[in-house]
Amino acid sequence: MTKIGTLAALALLAATSVHAAVTSKDWGTGPDGKAVELYTVTDGDLTVTITNFGAHIVSIEAPDRAGKKADVVLGYKDLDGYLAEKKAYLGAVVGRYGNRIAKGVFTLDGKTYQIPTNNNGNALHGGTVGFDRKVWSSKTLADGVELTYVSADGEMGFPGTLTAHVKYTLEGRSLHIEYSATTDKDTVLNLTNHSYFNLGGEGSGDILGEKIMINADRYTPVDAGLIPTGKLPSVKGTPFDFLKPTAIGARIEANDEQLKIAGGYDHNFVLNGGKELHVAAKVEDPKSGRTLTVTTTEPGVQFYSGNFLDGSATGVGGKPYVKHDGFCLETQHFPDSPNHPAFPSTELKPGQVMRSTTIFTFGVAK
Numbered sequence: 001m002t003k004i005g006t007l008a009a010l011a012l013l014a015a016t017s018v019h020a021a022v023t024s025k026d027w028g029t030g031p032d033g034k035a036v037e038l039y040t041v042t043d044g045d046l047t048v049t050i051t052n053f054g055a056h057i058v059s060i061e062a063p064d065r066a067g068k069k070a071d072v073v074l075g076y077k078d079l080d081g082y083l084a085e086k087k088a089y090l091g092a093v094v095g096r097y098g099n100r101i102a103k104g105v106f107t108l109d110g111k112t113y114q115i116p117t118n119n120n121g122n123a124l125h126g127g128t129v130g131f132d133r134k135v136w137s138s139k140t141l142a143d144g145v146e147l148t149y150v151s152a153d154g155e156m157g158f159p160g161t162l163t164a165h166v167k168y169t170l171e172g173r174s175l176h177i178e179y180s181a182t183t184d185k186d187t188v189l190n191l192t193n194h195s196y197f198n199l200g201g202e203g204s205g206d207i208l209g210e211k212i213m214i215n216a217d218r219y220t221p222v223d224a225g226l227i228p229t230g231k232l233p234s235v236k237g238t239p240f241d242f243l244k245p246t247a248i249g250a251r252i253e254a255n256d257e258q259l260k261i262a263g264g265y266d267h268n269f270v271l272n273g274g275k276e277l278h279v280a281a282k283v284e285d286p287k288s289g290r291t292l293t294v295t296t297t298e299p300g301v302q303f304y305s306g307n308f309l310d311g312s313a314t315g316v317g318g319k320p321y322v323k324h325d326g327f328c329l330e331t332q333h334f335p336d337s338p339n340h341p342a343f344p345s346t347e348l349k350p351g352q353v354m355r356s357t358t359i360f361t362f363g364v365a366k
């Protein structure tokens with residue numbers, strides 16, 4: 001290429017390629033006196049804020065079909081909101097074990113472990129003080145932020161020192177979440193992000209009219225305590241069949257035992273797809289035109305229709321969050337896997353590295 005040609009090509013590249021920009025600011029002090037930061041990552045027309053307190057996603061600003069932006073995740077206006085959080089886990093990374101372990105008890109290598117229970121006699125999202133309550137160490141990247149938490153051997157009853165990393169990066173309209181972890185003793189883990197989405201914008205009302213496709217032929221029904229029974233029935237002919245896009249609210253009041261137990265959807269879906277990246281779900285808000293595609297390497301996704309939002313949490317826009325004001329798509333291994341040898345294993349051994357990726361891509365329907 002001639003010199004002029006090269007310069008023209010470079011100018012074209014500069015004009016067309018948009019790179020993420022990352023800034024950070026002091027956001028206060030965590031429960032243990034550690035400094036908390038708020039990171040802002042922007043790429044093109046998507047802006048995401050993330051804090052190292054509990055590795056929460058605080059906000060995601062995405063445009064609608066007219067280009068109007070709204071924050072499409074539920075969140076609080078400041079750190080105090082996150083510190084006061086009781087049970088919603090808005091935007092947190094939950095761990096060491098996301099979702100439930102029956103009675104908080106499991107056996108590993110012949111030894112029985114007890115996790116403190118915090119949900120109807122079961123352990124939820126890692127026990128009474130999970131990873132969502134910790135100040136993670138953080139490192140700014142060119143296109144995002146990397147957060148690290150070292151969970152001590154015996155913390156919340158789990159064996160082994162676990163070093164967990166969560167990398168949030170933006171690439172155009174895709175937010176990549178890469179999890180990795182190592183341990184010094186055999187342990188179990190299940191890390192996921194607990195964002196509640198509302199594609200109409202947080203505080204804009206319920207999500208029942210948003211249409212969802214879940215790429216799952218089977219799901220894991222639960223008992224009265226929301227613990228999987230171990231069965232993996234087909235979704236065919238049930239309100240759990242989301243293979244074709246269906247409004248979240250279309251069958252949520254159906255006379256179905258599983259929906260009644262959970263007060264709506266709060267179930268793990270067994271994803272079609274192997275260990276490589278596969279589409280877990282696609283959601284479209286017919287009103288705003290905003291879309292969300294969730295891609296993951298995980299075998300399951302917890303589709304939770306915000307059934308337990310009870311108005312006790314006031315959102316960033318000043319409105320209390322009530323039932324069905326947001327939905328979660330928590331990519332994960334199945335709940336209570338340590339007690340279900342037939343489920344994909346959640347065990348990690350010294351020398352192994354757990355790696356998992358989930359991508360949230362935001363778009364606009366034609």
Ligand code: BGC
Pocket residue numbers: 087088089099226266302304308330
């Ligand atoms: C669980 C729900 C729970 C919610 C908030 C979800 O992952 O499946 O049952 O209410 O988290 O804690």
